[in-house]
Amino acid sequence: MIKVTSLSKKFGDLEVLKDINFEVSQGEIIVIIGPSGTGKSTLLRCLNYLETPSSGQIHIGDVNIDALSHTAKEVTSLRKQSSFVFQNYSLFANKTALQNVAESLITVWGVPKSEALAKAEAILIKVGLKDKLHIYPSQLSGGQQQRVGIARAMAAKGEVILFDEPTSALDPEWVDEVLAVMKQLAVERQTMIVVTHEMQFAKEVADTVIFMEDGYIVEQGSPQQIFENPQHQRTKAFVKRALKKGY
Amino acid sequence: MQSSFDFQYIIELMPILLKYLGVTMEMALWGFVFALILALGLALVRVFKITFVQHLASLYISFFRGTPLLVQLFLLYYGFPQFMPIFVGMDAFTAAIIGLSLHFSAYMAESIRAAILGIDKSQMEACLSLGMTRLQAMKRVILPQASRVATPSLMNYFIDMIKSTSLAFTLGVVEIMAKAQMEASSSFKFFESFLAVAVVYWVVVIIFTRIQHLLEYKLNKAY
Numbered sequence: 331m332i333k334v335t336s337l338s339k340k341f342g343d344l345e346v347l348k349d350i351n352f353e354v355s356q357g358e359i360i361v362i363i364g365p366s367g368t369g370k371s372t373l374l375r376c377l378n379y380l381e382t383p384s385s386g387q388i389h390i391g392d393v394n395i396d397a398l399s400h401t402a403k404e405v406t407s408l409r410k411q412s413s414f415v416f417q418n419y420s421l422f423a424n425k426t427a428l429q430n431v432a433e434s435l436i437t438v439w440g441v442p443k444s445e446a447l448a449k450a451e452a453i454l455i456k457v458g459l460k461d462k463l464h465i466y467p468s469q470l471s472g473g474q475q476q477r478v479g480i481a482r483a484m485a486a487k488g489e490v491i492l493f494d495e496p497t498s499a500l501d502p503e504w505v506d507e508v509l510a511v512m513k514q515l516a517v518e519r520q521t522m523i524v525v526t527h528e529m530q531f532a533k534e535v536a537d538t539v540i541f542m543e544d545g546y547i548v549e550q551g552s553p554q555q556i557f558e559n560p561q562h563q564r565t566k567a568f569v570k571r572a573l574k575k576g577y
Numbered sequence: 578m579q580s581s582f583d584f585q586y587i588i589e590l591m592p593i594l595l596k597y598l599g600v601t602m603e604m605a606l607w608g609f610v611f612a613l614i615l616a617l618g619l620a621l622v623r624v625f626k627i628t629f630v631q632h633l634a635s636l637y638i639s640f641f642r643g644t645p646l647l648v649q650l651f652l653l654y655y656g657f658p659q660f661m662p663i664f665v666g667m668d669a670f671t672a673a674i675i676g677l678s679l680h681f682s683a684y685m686a687e688s689i690r691a692a693i694l695g696i697d698k699s700q701m702e703a704c705l706s707l708g709m710t711r712l713q714a715m716k717r718v719i720l721p722q723a724s725r726v727a728t729p730s731l732m733n734y735f736i737d738m739i740k741s742t743s744l745a746f747t748l749g750v751v752e753i754m755a756k757a758q759m760e761a762s763s764s765f766k767f768f769e770s771f772l773a774v775a776v777v778y779w780v781v782v783i784i785f786t787r788i789q790h791l792l793e794y795k796l797n798k799a800y
Contacts, residue, residue, distance in 0.1 A: 378705075378706050380702050380705065380706060406708055406710060407708075409705060409706060409707070409708040410708035412706075413706060413707060414702075414703070414706035414707075416699065416702075416703065416706075418699060420697075420699040420700065420702065420703040421703070422700065422703065422704075422717075422718050423700065423722055423800065424718065424721040424722045424725075425718075433707070433709075433717065433718075434707035434708065434709070437707075437709050437713050437717060438707055438708040438709055438713075466800070468800050482707070486707050486708070
């Protein structure tokens with residue numbers, strides 16, 4: 331369902347992503363781990379064309395896009411195939427929780443307003459925010475904001491939800507409620523690609539773990555394989571350090 | 578000639594001046610509406626960096642900020658008809674509104690542009706990530722937030738515009754300033770007449786400052 335081929339990204343002379351290849355099938359949960367500054371977030375942003383790759387192809391759903399010959403229209407259709415959960419939530423500050431979630435249905439998908447609001451309400455109830463429908467982002471806690479962020483991504487009708495370090499900006503007390511919502515999505519086999527430092531989450535929830543370093547995919551495999559029997563020296567070193575830190 | 582201050586005269590002059598306040602306010606309101614539309618267009622052209630047009634927009638802003646309003650009004654009303662026949666029949670009232678709109682749009686465009694650029698770029702990214710176009714994002718998310726940021730300075734321009742309508746009297750528009758001048762010339766009570774008109778402007782500005790604060794309070798509710 332998702333296929334990334336020879337993807338690379340350069341910022342000036344700095345090559346942040348180098349020949350990235352991977353595939354994701356429907357309902358698969360991918361967790362990308364690795365040290366900070368190794369291109370994990372850039373990769374995720376490239377999948378949504380928030381960053382334009384320098385070269386390579388991305389295929390999601392029925393959209394194919396080549397970095398060297400893409401049109402604005404292709405970019406918009408690619409973005410409709412996925413939705414994004416941001417580290418800093420990035421909720422629309424001028425809209426209530428309900429309006430945040432309904433927005434893409436109304437503007438992008440042309441769903442009638444009343445229907446969109448009803449659907450948004452159902453999703454917010456699902457993430458446990460029944461009593462926050464008409465509250466603005468500034469009056470919500472970090473954990474609540476991120477749950478709205480996930481609800482907004484769920485409403486967007488995309489094939490896959492991309493999570494960019496969804497719990498990194500949260501106070502520790504809010505992390506669990508956000509992970510719980512993500513786990514629920516995993517149970518429902520929502521296709522997800524998650525960049526995170528939450529190793530426990532990766533172990534429990536991922537079907538496939540991708541370990542990245544220095545812009546490369548060093549190793550990928552099942553959580554057992556990556557965490558208990560890593561093949562590469564660098565994976566071993568990272569996993570050992572990460573688990574010791576008690577992430 | 579020395580005469581004593583005539584308070585009674587000011588009281589009598591007030592209702593006469595207030596009859597012309599409508600002309601003043603009409604110029605200011607229409608001027609503001611057109612300036613706002615123009616300014617929004619100019620700001621968007623510059624924010625989206627639309628090729629070529631953005632340079633025209635910069636030139637426009639530079640000219641209207643770089644020359645006095647009075648000079649612009651004279652160019653428009655006395656200058657243009659010399660070469661362009663369509664301006665010949667233009668009345669002074671219309672010319673004043675056009676002049677005020679053009680002049681203030683240049684300033685307001687910069688306020689709006691600054692407000693748009695001040696909105697965190699993650700807001701635009703969130704829109705794009707959902708498949709919205711940049712224009713949709715602008716309309717639904719960025720401009721509503723920018724309008725809150727820009728409101729205080731736009732309201733200041735509106736207040737400035739109310740006062741600047743007094744220049745329309747140099748084109749022959751009979752508004753409160755012109756009326757005060759006429760009354761002063763016939764009564765020779767210059768101090769009282771101009772003090773009266775100053776008070777009218779002042780009170781109007783106080784009222785709109787009050788409205789500005791209410792508006793800001795309302796717009797800030799979400800934050």
